[in-house]
Amino acid sequence: MTTDPRPMTADPHSEPGPAIRRNRVLAVLALVALLLLPLTAMTRQTGTMTYYLGQGYPPGQSAYIMMRVAGHLAYTLVFLQIVLGLLHRPLQRALGLGPLLSVHRSVGLAAFLLALSHPILFEWARQLRTGQSTITATFWPPIDHGFYELHQFFGAMGLYLLLIGVLAGVYGPRLAPKAWRAVHAVNYMVFFLVWYHSLRIGTSTRIGMLPVLYTVLAAVVVGLTLQRLRRRTGSRFPEGLTSRDARR
Numbered sequence: 001m002t003t004d005p006r007p008m009t010a011d012p013h014s015e016p017g018p019a020i021r022r023n024r025v026l027a028v029l030a031l032v033a034l035l036l037l038p039l040t041a042m043t044r045q046t047g048t049m050t051y052y053l054g055q056g057y058p059p060g061q062s063a064y065i066m067m068r069v070a071g072h073l074a075y076t077l078v079f080l081q082i083v084l085g086l087l088h089r090p091l092q093r094a095l096g097l098g099p100l101l102s103v104h105r106s107v108g109l110a111a112f113l114l115a116l117s118h119p120i121l122f123e124w125a126r127q128l129r130t131g132q133s134t135i136t137a138t139f140w141p142p143i144d145h146g147f148y149e150l151h152q153f154f155g156a157m158g159l160y161l162l163l164i165g166v167l168a169g170v171y172g173p174r175l176a177p178k179a180w181r182a183v184h185a186v187n188y189m190v191f192f193l194v195w196y197h198s199l200r201i202g203t204s205t206r207i208g209m210l211p212v213l214y215t216v217l218a219a220v221v222v223g224l225t226l227q228r229l230r231r232r233t234g235s236r237f238p239e240g241l242t243s244r245d246a247r248r
């Protein structure tokens with residue numbers, strides 16, 4: 001892959017070689033491309049989004065558009081987090097970028113801040129549009145009020161579980177070294193709750209490219225998770241030995 005004599009693992013004290021620098025650039029480009037995918041699909045439906053920042057639109061329209069952008073970016077970053085969590089070792093080995101834990105932390109924080117800004121912007125848009133505060137219904141949507149509120153509630157659940165997942169990832173290793181991974185795994189639930197939330201009530205996630213894209217992302221997560229589980233059971237029971245054999 002490289003003619004650079006320096007090792008592929010990044011040593012923080014030495015200058016990174018050209019192969020590592022190239023892989024860093026490629027990783028950043030891949031991240032930007034991933035984030036642009038839903039935004040491009042959304043722009044194809046809404047037109048250039050900066051129009052809404054101008055005059056002549058109903059109050060709250062630009063906050064509403066920003067709210068949807070934040071939702072897409074948050075969801076895509078949650079996807080990336082899961083992929084990084086499942087594939088960080090092979091990625092580290094293949095790209096030689098050194099431990100990806102700090103990247104995983106930063107992406108997690110960015111995902112949470114964007115996910116939080118999504119309902120805040122929604123509430124702001126509603127207040128600008130109606131002149132009333134609906135803060136309780138935004139952050140704890142009533143599930144017996146009909147289709148829209150119920151599916152908003154899946155998003156709210158996603159947000160609160162994401163907070164738990166982020167806290168478990170940041171403080172868990174110190175506070176509960178044995179249990180934190182199990183709690184951190186709520187992020188899978190977040191991913192599927194938000195997938196369902198956005199596919200049911202999202203404007204751009206119900207038509208065109210986005211339902212396909214988000215379903216492909218969900219299929220990637222399911223595939224990688226099954227592969228990880230299979231590898232785990234495989235390493236627990238040596239070749240040819242099944243769980244039933246092991247119990248005998």
Ligand code: HEM
Pocket residue numbers: 042068069070071072074075078115116118119122138139140152154155156157158159162194197198201202203204205206
């Ligand atoms: C209290 C929490 C939440 C509330 C109140 C909420 C509310 C909403 C609403 C009302 C919509 C429909 C917007 C439209 O008309 O298109 C929506 C869509 C969406 N939400 Fe949420 N949401 C919440 C949490 C989340 C979280 C945690 C994420 C991501 C991690 C998320 C991602 C999305 C996405 C991707 C869409 C689709 C946007 C579109 O189709 O353009 N939501 N949300």
